[in-house]
Amino acid sequence: MNMPLGHLRVAFLGPRASFSHQAAAESFGRTSADLLPHVSFADAFSALQQQEADYAVIPFENSTNGSVVQTLDLLADRNDLYKDVKVCGEYYLTVHHCLLVRKGTYPSGWEGYDGSITKLYTHPQAWGQCEQLLSQYFKGVERQDVSSTSKGAEIVSKETEERGAAIASRFAAEYHGVDVLKENIEDRADNTTRFLILRNMRAERTAQLELEQPNVLGQDRPAAPTTRKTLISFAIDHSLPGALANALLIFKAHGLNLTSINTRPSLKRAWQYIFFVECGRTPSDENKEAVHKALDDLRHVTEFCRDLGTWNDQLG
């Protein structure tokens, strides 16, 4: 299957060398697609809706921090801005942090480190993820918050006077041309972010590619996927007792196994919510139409419901 992948345009949440960039690169291959940074979640969604990008790679949840509310709010699409955007895949990226220094500063590496780093740069969230190393070796060292881990690597790459170090990924180190002084400095080895791969369902380019799961291209694709996941959003009328339970029952009735539920405020009325239900099924002849039938039933008990896409489970 040889696709014209060189022309694929993949939006990610910038800046360059961010974890989203890494997820996009690993999903689509570093050379075969144009990876396009976007300054905000909304920009990436807009680019996809306007067909300025073929796919978008967006963080959806982290195993430690939970759901990414900006992504849920854009998927909620309260103003019908992104009506052609759907999920077509997912990608799991384990978050590994490294201690990065300007090229050549410490030629003998971490073993020969002499304690001379005077300033540290990283995104505010990363400090808390590397507490063990920081408390053991960098007590009292000045810490400077920056807008992204990648930005910290960039600052360190350009430093001439200070002895600075950044906490960022190996991917960012390679991108900005700095040295990895010590790797895997995170406290939790299992901190993983799940990214959604989105596409514009009306775009001819991606339809022709039939790329439901771009990141399995070139790999042995299993004949029958273990699990197909589906994401559905809906709102209910809370003044009707049992309305939420009835909506959730529909999934069970069609053999769709609920795996997660998220909620965001509807912003139409206070204390009314948009629900995001993720469900899975092992494909069979019997449940081929399960999602379609569930949506039909949901329309009767919800104020609105929306099919946000179906894709292959990358864990199952």
Next chain:
Amino acid sequence: MNMPLGHLRVAFLGPRASFSHQAAAESFGRTSADLLPHVSFADAFSALQQQEADYAVIPFENSTNGSVVQTLDLLADRNDLYKDVKVCGEYYLTVHHCLLVRKGTYPSGWEGYDGSITKLYTHPQAWGQCEQLLSQYFKGVERQDVSSTSKGAEIVSKETEERGAAIASRFAAEYHGVDVLKENIEDRADNTTRFLILRNMRAERTAQLELEQPNVLGQDRPAAPTTRKTLISFAIDHSLPGALANALLIFKAHGLNLTSINTRPSLKRAWQYIFFVECGRTPSDENKEAVHKALDDLRHVTEFCRDLGTWNDQLG
């Protein structure tokens, strides 16, 4: 019903004059209880568990921004630190912002405002909530982020050289002794935060008071409350298909109407969650035992479940 309210100790999320302080003051009365600021959510929970406070008033969700994850994470209580803490009430506070200036700076008020303010202070979240006024009257004026809206009011109260203004509540204006130059400057008039009122279920002090709903003290308490709300947390084994649906079905089976569902990572295994289910019932002889029975059933289909308390709905 005369209670020794003067001795009540109520923990709130500080600093003083925060929205939590205001919620605590309005729930418990400004003079009849000792209101104690706590620097973090965890400190407030600890104070309650250690019986250094009788109640705690903690933000739970906002009608625009959604759930407060710090509160959910503490209610999840993954390390059994707060096992006696339960919800006993709720309080809704509508968030009104004011433009605050040092006392006497603008004696003719907003009508006579001459455009001389050179610097604005507020919490980062508040800028976005007052965009209309800011874009109309304060384009290009320097903005300084501060750790709380109350802190901004404090800074302005002490200013001598600059012409600064803070965006904060009227409550903060009164506390810090500054003038309200313009009130209700928020874009959305309906931005409301729901606070939970927590107590230590083993504390004799609060048990004697029988204060399930402290903020209705002194008001005409309805003979029969319209709705009783209950919060229950649980985790399920996701490898069992249908486990989540089965757990949610139990609420319906006992006549408990699901009103909201929140999730947080379990932090035991990636992509496993702790669910927080809020449900309501109109009290009747038939459903007196409904919560108790639902919990009994939940124990059979969940890895753990916990009763986080029952209280009177303040909206219904």
